[in-house]
Amino acid sequence: MTTGPNGERADALPRSAPGHAARASIEGGLCVERRGDGARTLVLLHGWAMNLRVFDALAQALAPHFTVLAIDLPGHGRSAEAPSLAHDGWTLERLAAAIAPALPRDSLLLGWSLGGQVALQLALDAPERVAALALVATTPRFVVGADWPHGIAASVLAHFARHLGGDYRDTVRDFLDLQVRGSRDAPAALATLQSALFSHGEAAPAVLARALEVLRSADLRARLGAIAVPALVLSGQHDRVTPPGAARALAAGLARGQHHEFARCGHAPFLSHEAGFAALLRGFAAGVPGAAHAAVTP
Numbered sequence: 410m411t412t413g414p415n416g417e418r419a420d421a422l423p424r425s426a427p428g429h430a431a432r433a434s435i436e437g438g439l440c441v442e443r444r445g446d447g448a449r450t451l452v453l454l455h456g457w458a459m460n461l462r463v464f465d466a467l468a469q470a471l472a473p474h475f476t477v478l479a480i481d482l483p484g485h486g487r488s489a490e491a492p493s494l495a496h497d498g499w500t501l502e503r504l505a506a507a508i509a510p511a512l513p514r515d516s517l518l519l520g521w522s523l524g525g526q527v528a529l530q531l532a533l534d535a536p537e538r539v540a541a542l543a544l545v546a547t548t549p550r551f552v553v554g555a556d557w558p559h560g561i562a563a564s565v566l567a568h569f570a571r572h573l574g575g576d577y578r579d580t581v582r583d584f585l586d587l588q589v590r591g592s593r594d595a596p597a598a599l600a601t602l603q604s605a606l607f608s609h610g611e612a613a614p615a616v617l618a619r620a621l622e623v624l625r626s627a628d629l630r631a632r633l634g635a636i637a638v639p640a641l642v643l644s645g646q647h648d649r650v651t652p653p654g655a656a657r658a659l660a661a662g663l664a665r666g667q668h669h670e671f672a673r674c675g676h677a678p679f680l681s682h683e684a685g686f687a688a689l690l691r692g693f694a695a696g697v698p699g700a701a702h703a704a705v706t707p
Contacts, residue, residue: 429472431479439511440487442479445472449694450513453479456522456546457620458581458612460486462605463521467679470687475517475694482524483507484616486609499619501627505530512538517694519543522651522676523620529629532636541697542640543690546648546676548655549629549662557630559655566625570618577614581606591647592675601680633662640666641693643686645674667693 431442442461451471453464461479468477483504484490491507505527512518512531518539520528525547532539553560572580585602589595612620640663644656653670660666669689671678679686 429469431468435487436511437507438489438491439483439508440481441511442468444468444477444479445475447473447475447477449475449697450516451475451477451694452512452516452518453477454508454518454520454524454527455479455482455485456524457624458485458584458606458617459602460605460609460612462486462609463602463677464679465605466601466683467687470683471690474691478511478513478516480508480511481610482527482620484620485612490616494619499623501526501530501623501629502534504623505534509535509538514538515540515699517541517543517697519545519690520547521545521679522547523624526623526627526629529633529636532638533632539638540699541638541694542636543693544640544642544656544659545679546644546651546656547642547659548651549633549659550627550655551624551651559652559658561650561652563625566621570621573614573618573621577617578611581611581617587649588676589681590649590675591673592645592677592681593673594681595675598675598677598680602677630662633659634664637664639693639697641689642666642668643678643689644668644670645676645678645681646670646672647674648676650676 429444431444433442455461455463461481464479468479471477481488483494493503493507509531514537516538518528525544528542532542550557551560552563569580569584585599589598592598642656642660644653646653657668660668671682674681
């Protein structure tokens with residue numbers, strides 16, 4: 410690990426002033442934390458099994474530039490499982506619909522992994538709320554197929570699903586370990602993921618199983634061309650969950666997609682490459698118009 414003159418990580422983010430402390434609320438059953446009061450709203454959506462704590466460093470550092478909203482996905486962290494999901498079953502469309510009311514109009518929407526798929530779905534189904542997308546370690550389809558070599562084997566997700574019925578914490582830990590493999594600072598990234606998970610609330614095993622089914626079944630490839638807002642796709646060179654080829658294909662399929670790959674990076678570039686990640690995001694946001702619409706008529 411490279412450090413600066415005072416022992417800090419060389420790529421660590423500068424932390425914002427105490428005036429940017431998080432302000433938490435429950436909105437429609439969703440736990441939402443706000444930081445900052447910038448003109449542009451940046452919404453952060455985490456991945457499977459995680460919660461909004463994973464974005465603490467990023468949200469704090471970006472608070473001087475944005476109004477940052479970090480949201481716990483339904484059934485994760487301190488958010489309730491939406492009635493539509495509990496009663497009708499989990500699909501990507503219902504997951505996005507449960508989150509849409511919490512998004513201000515014309516938000517810059519950052520989604521990580523499963524959160525990235527939710528962000529894509531929101532751009533299709535709630536276009537008035539999405540001005541631009543930042544898609545982190547995101548794929549239009551998680552599972553490998555005959556016409557999609559950029560996924561993980563269905564057997565991997567099946568393995569996680571089977572073991573959720575036993576010691577689900579071990580299963581989640583295994584998934585977190587998979588996320589940081591290949592990262593230049595894997596132990597620190599893993600420690601952050603584990604701290605976020607166990608300090609803010611864990612999803613119930615049944616919720617994790619239902620969310621895994623969303624990962625297994627979702628396939629957005631055919632609809633990417635209908636998303637017309639600017640999109641920054643950010644991936645890691647050694648990501649074992651969403652291979653870099655998936656990110657490149659995603660960016661190519663979007664009408665206004667651009668791609669950046671972080672070297673020596675796993676599934677969480679906002680943790681292992683903090684300063685560079687934040688700088689890219691600020692630069693991208695600077696070029697986003699104040700209002701836009703996220704979908705076009707096919």
